[in-house]
Amino acid sequence: MTISIEPENKKQESIQPKGWLKYFSFSLDHKVIGIQYLICGFVFYLVGGTLASAIRIELASPMSDFMPRDVYNQVLTLHGTIMIFLWIVPVVNGAFGNYLIPFYVGARDMAFPRLNAVAFWLIPPSGLMLIFSYFIDGAAQAGWTAYPPLSITTPQSGQIIWILSVLLLGGSSIFGGINFIATILKLRRPGLKLMQLPMYCWAMLGTSILVVLSTPVLAGTLILLSFDIVANTGFFNPVLGGNVVVYQHLFWFYSHPAVYIMVLPAFGLVSEILPIHCRKPLFGYSTMVFSIMGIVVLGLVVWAHHMFTSGTPPWMRLFFTIATAFIAVPTGIKFFNWVATMWGGRISINSAILFSCGFIINFVFGGITGVALAQVPFDIHVHDTYFVVAHFHYIVYGGSVFVIFSSIYHWFPKVTGKLLNEKLGILHFVITFVGFNLCFAPQHWLGLNGMPRRVAEYDPQFQFVNQISSVGALLMAISTIPFLVNIFISIAKGKKAGDNPWNALTPEWLTSSPPPVENWEGEAPLVKEPYGYGESITN
Amino acid sequence: MTSLDTSKELNKKDKGIEEGHEDFRLFGLITFLIADGMTFAGFFAAYLTYKAVNPLPDGAIYELELPIPTLNTILLLISSATFHKASKSLLNKKNNDSQRWLLFTALLGIIFLVCQLFEYFNLPFSLTDNLFASTFYALTGFHGLHVTLGTLMILIISWQVRSNGGRLSHLNMFPLEAVELYWHFVDGIWVILFIILYLL
Numbered sequence: 001m002t003i004s005i006e007p008e009n010k011k012q013e014s015i016q017p018k019g020w021l022k023y024f025s026f027s028l029d030h031k032v033i034g035i036q037y038l039i040c041g042f043v044f045y046l047v048g049g050t051l052a053s054a055i056r057i058e059l060a061s062p063m064s065d066f067m068p069r070d071v072y073n074q075v076l077t078l079h080g081t082i083m084i085f086l087w088i089v090p091v092v093n094g095a096f097g098n099y100l101i102p103f104y105v106g107a108r109d110m111a112f113p114r115l116n117a118v119a120f121w122l123i124p125p126s127g128l129m130l131i132f133s134y135f136i137d138g139a140a141q142a143g144w145t146a147y148p149p150l151s152i153t154t155p156q157s158g159q160i161i162w163i164l165s166v167l168l169l170g171g172s173s174i175f176g177g178i179n180f181i182a183t184i185l186k187l188r189r190p191g192l193k194l195m196q197l198p199m200y201c202w203a204m205l206g207t208s209i210l211v212v213l214s215t216p217v218l219a220g221t222l223i224l225l226s227f228d229i230v231a232n233t234g235f236f237n238p239v240l241g242g243n244v245v246v247y248q249h250l251f252w253f254y255s256h257p258a259v260y261i262m263v264l265p266a267f268g269l270v271s272e273i274l275p276i277h278c279r280k281p282l283f284g285y286s287t288m289v290f291s292i293m294g295i296v297v298l299g300l301v302v303w304a305h306h307m308f309t310s311g312t313p314p315w316m317r318l319f320f321t322i323a324t325a326f327i328a329v330p331t332g333i334k335f336f337n338w339v340a341t342m343w344g345g346r347i348s349i350n351s352a353i354l355f356s357c358g359f360i361i362n363f364v365f366g367g368i369t370g371v372a373l374a375q376v377p378f379d380i381h382v383h384d385t386y387f388v389v390a391h392f393h394y395i396v397y398g399g400s401v402f403v404i405f406s407s408i409y410h411w412f413p414k415v416t417g418k419l420l421n422e423k424l425g426i427l428h429f430v431i432t433f434v435g436f437n438l439c440f441a442p443q444h445w446l447g448l449n450g451m452p453r454r455v456a457e458y459d460p461q462f463q464f465v466n467q468i469s470s471v472g473a474l475l476m477a478i479s480t481i482p483f484l485v486n487i488f489i490s491i492a493k494g495k496k497a498g499d500n501p502w503n504a505l506t507p508e509w510l511t512s513s514p515p516p517v518e519n520w521e522g523e524a525p526l527v528k529e530p531y532g533y534g535e536s537i538t539n
Numbered sequence: 540m541t542s543l544d545t546s547k548e549l550n551k552k553d554k555g556i557e558e559g560h561e562d563f564r565l566f567g568l569i570t571f572l573i574a575d576g577m578t579f580a581g582f583f584a585a586y587l588t589y590k591a592v593n594p595l596p597d598g599a600i601y602e603l604e605l606p607i608p609t610l611n612t613i614l615l616l617i618s619s620a621t622f623h624k625a626s627k628s629l630l631n632k633k634n635n636d637s638q639r640w641l642l643f644t645a646l647l648g649i650i651f652l653v654c655q656l657f658e659y660f661n662l663p664f665s666l667t668d669n670l671f672a673s674t675f676y677a678l679t680g681f682h683g684l685h686v687t688l689g690t691l692m693i694l695i696i697s698w699q700v701r702s703n704g705g706r707l708s709h710l711n712m713f714p715l716e717a718v719e720l721y722w723h724f725v726d727g728i729w730v731i732l733f734i735i736l737y738l739l
């Protein structure tokens with residue numbers, strides 16, 4: 001079969017772009033697609049970050065003087081949607097998943113390479129469409145949650161384009177999820193058992209199960225919402241006898257799992273990074289696996305903790321409070337496992353481990369405020385205030401984004417064969433960590449004192465604290481500079497990294513850097529103990 | 540697609556067989572159908588919630604007749620059986636029989652769709668009349684879209700199993716198996732839909 005195609009291949013080989021250009025052309029190579037996800041996600045991160053800066057500039061003063069209020073709403077909506085659907089979800093799943101999972105299971109590519117490429121190429125057009133909706137009739141204004149009736153009554157074109165774009169991104173995410181499940185379960189190298197897989201595989205398996213089970217529900221809901229907007233049906237429109245709470249249930253049935261879709265892969269990545277830089281095995285492998293699966297199951301039945309103020313009946317409040325409290329257990333187990341992994345290890349202080357530690361610290365904080373929010377009496381007080389904003393930014397930024405940076409520092413030598421500059425990396429970490437905490441810690445206070453979220457104007461008594469927060473945001477914006485400088489300088493003239501600069505044991509390091517198209521010359525290595533570090537310390 | 544990738548993929552596929560991986564395409568399809576089923580589950584959940592908490596306002600009309608959907612249920616169930624016959628025939632290398640069964644299945648699908656449209660035109664309510672009317676059209680419409688797609692795919696594979704030079708044979712069953720699985724899935728959804736929309 002191969003033989004007949006060979007001559008044609010030779011002829012076409014000249015068309016294949018060389019070097020960096022291959023990241024901008026259609027490719028089926030999982031490594032190229034992974035990097036495409038990362039670059040695309042990062043570009044959208046810069047857009048979303050610019051929008052965030054605009055929000056913080058507006059909020060530096062109590063009146064809406066920087067932009068009109070409806071523009072503020074659009075900026076807020078675009079910021080949230082871009083950060084979630086175009087940056088964190090595609091990067092923690094698509095980018096690192098595509099790059100690493102085939103290595104980890106000992107395969108040469110994903111199970112369905114074509115589907116994989118399609119999933120990626122859905123993203124740039126949907127993202128651009130979303131952004132350009134701003135120039136038509138204004139972008140959507142109803143926030144990333146698109147709650148009706150607001151989403152029905154605000155200008156139509158923006159909201160419809162928003163829905164279309166989120167549907168496409170959801171489709172991309174589902175295709176990706178199917179591919180990951182098939183790759184992890186079906187494409188494993190013979191002889192490799194499930195319980196020998198690196199932890200990121202388990203995280204991606206759990207995440208993909210959530211993607212496959214919950215994203216379609218969001219898609220269906222958004223289709224109904226679009227009918228409400230364009231066809232005058234009344235599914236969610238109370239004026240026409242519809243029920244807004246049904247929208248909330250369906251939306252959160254996706255969007256609570258979605259927060260785990262953003263953070264479970266990050267858990268997995270940290271579990272890869274910590275053992276290597278602490279020279280110790282990952283602590284409690286099987287408890288890690290069970291807590292991931294526990295989070296998957298519980299994550300599907302806690303959604304109504306977002307709806308305690310939506311007329312939720314008492315039994316529902318009780319059930320969802322208890323279920324949410326339970327989810328803190330597996331999450332806590334993972335936290336203790338990471339700390340125990342580091343405990344007594346030979347920790348090398350570098351940018352990767354600093355960002356991972358930053359993640360652990362921030363995530364604990366966000367987890368604690370999360371458990372607090374799950375308590376009905378408390379939540380009724382702070383729901384829809386800045387306390388919630390602070391909570392989830394501690395998770396999605398302090399958690400997922402910190403891990404993305406940690407992973408970039410960790411895997412950059414693999415992808416490029418060059419080392420990143422550690423001084424710039426540490427500078428990046430310090431500015432990010434300080435800026436992040438300065439920006440979001442004060443928001444807890446703002447929320448507790450009653451500043452509502454999602455509004456352009458606020459009571460003047462909150463001005464000073466808001467300005468502190470804005471200074472933090474400024475630092476976060478600045479922190480991108482040393483990062484980008486570092487990336488470009490290192491690609492151009494970074495130190496040669498060698499194949500395995502961290503002396504790691506996981507399979508992606510047991511090949512050249514950058515890896516060949518086939519991932520390995522010859523047969524894939526069989527790694528039964530991906531975390532077999534540290535004999536020299538204990539013995 | 541670039542050449543390097545082609546050769547790599549072929550290479551990988553060869554390796555895949557060498558290394559003894561089973562065919563996981565069907566597995567991927569099942570995962571996809573689970574996802575698709577969740578979309579329907581969301582719609583059903585919405586409908587049932589409406590039924591529980593949103594009473595029909597005074598004067599609103601929402602009545603369904605049973606004969607057509609019952610006929611449709613029978614049609615789809617038979618079509619599942621005839622599809623099964625088609626794949627049995629292909630397995631026994633009887634391509635012509637297989638093609639005949641497939642065309643018969645497609646015909647049943649088309650009759651189903653015609654009946655569905657006939658029902659639509661004779662209902663005493665329209666899409667925007669009330670919550671239940673909207674949900675009814677959304678659910679049956681979304682299912683009808685699945686039937687339409689399925690029928691098209693059946694017509695395509697019925698062309699491909701032709702005995703002189705078709706792509707499908709007992710050696711290459713996957714496309715037929717995939718469409719068959721999809722068709723059974725769509726039938727199953729209809730049965731649930733029939734119970735929830737018409738009988739409850």
Ligand code: HEM
Nearest residue numbers: 259262263305306367370371373374383384388392395396
């Ligand atoms: C320890 C686990 C967690 C608990 C108990 C928890 C609990 C909660 C609760 C009760 C709310 C609703 C607050 C309100 O709207 O009044 C909330 C909001 C939110 N949480 Fe968490 N959470 C947890 C972890 C996470 C994680 C891991 C993420 C993301 C990766 C996350 C992201 C969010 C987001 C985005 C919102 C706000 C949604 C919105 O209204 O826009 N949470 N959380």
Ligand SMILES: [Cu+2]
Nearest residue numbers: 256303305306
């Ligand atoms: Cu939640």
